[in-house]
Amino acid sequence: MKIKNISKIEGRLPIRDPYIMGAYHFDQYPEGNGKLGPNASLEGRELGQDFDRSNNWRMYHGETIPGFPHHPHRGFEIVTIIPEGYADHFDSKGSKGRYGQGDVQLMSAGSGVLHAEMFPLVHDDKPNPLRLFQIWLNLPGKNKLTPPNYKMLWHEEIPTGVFEQENGKVIIKAILGTYEGIQAQEPLEHSWAKDPQNHVGIALIDMEAHTTFTLPAVSDTMNRFVLFYDGTESIQVADYRLDPNSMVDLAGGEEIVFTAGNVGAKLLVLEGEPINEPVAAYGPFVMNTERELQEAFQEYRVTEFGGWPWGDKESDLVNEKDAPRFASYDFGKVIDEPGK
Known part of the structure; x- marks a missing residue:
């Protein structure tokens, strides 16, 4: 799914x-x-x-x-x-x-x-x-x-790619990881993102009206989230409609296509392999x-x-x-x- x-x-x-x-x-x-x-x-x-x-x-x-x-x-x-x-x-x-x-x-x-x-x-x-x-x-x-x-x-x-499509353009800013061949700058020395096998990725996606953006299949064990934070009209995510100010939890091992409607959309992508260690957290x-x-x-x-x-x-x-x-x-x- x-x-x-x-x-x-x-x-x-x-x-x-x-x-x-x-x-x-x-x-x-x-x-x-x-x-x-x-x-x-x-x-x-x-x-x-x-x-x-x-x-x-x-x-x-x-x-x-x-x-x-x-x-x-x-x-x-x-x-x-x-x-x-x-x-x-x-x-x-x-x-x-x-x-x-x-x-x-x-x-x-x-x-x-x-x-x-x-x-x-x-x-x-x-x-x-x-x-x-x-x-x-x-x-x-x-x-x-x-x-x-x-x-x-x-x-x-910040490494940025501008991808022209038939109906407009998609701008990708790679903060961590690699998107559409856009390689982010080096992470901090001890970061979980330092090892490419951990598939840590953070990116900002700016879609003009009627454009598409595709997240490739990467790993069945990876956690992947996309926040639709700025826009006035819902967008298509695979077979679902995603409303503005909503976050979708996605399968990391599946290719996912995003399609903007009559207006543009701005997205935040967060993904990465789990560390799979116990967590004890309180406050800071x-x-x-x-x-x-x-x-x-x-x-x-x-x-x-x-x-x-x-x-x-x-x-x-x-x-x-x-x-x-x-x-x-x-x-x-x-x-x-x-x-x-």
């Missing part, structure tokens, strides 16, 4: 091994207030609610600027994709940056890291929409305590056993994974308002900017 399940999405994505968690955020933020926060009252908004759908934008855990102030992680990799809007990154390894408008961040929490991810509203004269996917890709047990690491995939450098930590999980919490209480080098832990930490997209590593010793 090609279609295993179809789910309507309201924030969290129903994915599984090798993925731990997936989240889709779409916030229609208003104009900024000149201080990177919203030019709007926060009265009546419940802070700390990641998926509160009673409003069309959320503050998450930020008090003045939307986002997630400093918090720990251990034992897995985070893939953050931002098609619209911006994020400001800070971490306990002395790295910081700003990315967005199509950029992707790969970050391995490894043995433990603190990081903050805030969503600065940089425009004071127009709305600041944010569209963000955050995917937690598990690490195998042998790699869970490897050194934390992260790198940027700037949108100008993902380990193999309950004992390892307890050890993670104990080490964080004692060491704070090296501590927070950026001052007030409770502040909504962001870069300068007019900062460009950039990544700074090891307290500024290494700078990475798009096109350089």
Whole structure:
């Protein structure tokens, strides 16, 4: 059976091994207030609610600027994709940056890291929409305590293919893995995606009206999911109709054809072989056993994974308002900017 399940999405994505968690955020933020926060009252908004759908934008855990102030992680990799809007990154390894408008961040929490991810509203004269996917890709047990690491995939450098069809074009951005001969950049060193036999793939697919896209048969044991996140009309997936804002769970060993209707569609593809190891997860930590999980919490209480080098832990930490997209590593010793 090609279609295993179809789910309507309201924030969290129903994915599984090798993925731990997936989240889709779409916030229609208003104009900024000149201080990177919203030019709007926060009265009546419940802070700390990641998926509160009673409003069309959320503050998450930020008090003045939307986002997630400093918090720990251990034992897995985070893939953050931002098609619209911006994020400001800070971490306990002395790295910081700003990315967005199509950029992707790969970050391995490894043995433990603190990081903050805030969503600065940089425009004071127009709305600041944010569209963000955050995917937690598990690490195998042998790699869970490897050194934390992260790198940027700037949108100008993400391998992209434009495929002209009779009725329009399909654009494929390969974030991990290979699609239609488009090979993604190298994954992080200890990632499950490092071994091609694990068939880890993440891609963004932009289909114009009346075009088709085909996922090939790869492996009967592979888990495969596709999120239809942007569009106004349902699309055809094999013999089924898929509505916007829905996710389909697909057979990895079957060829699957997607067909757009009278309008275009944007898709997120997530796939990979399962790691097939026990999972003990609670909050920000993902380990193999309950004992390892307890050890993670104990080490964080004692060491704070090296501590927070950026001052007030409770502040909504962001870069300068007019900062460009950039990544700074090891307290500024290494700078990475798009096109350089």
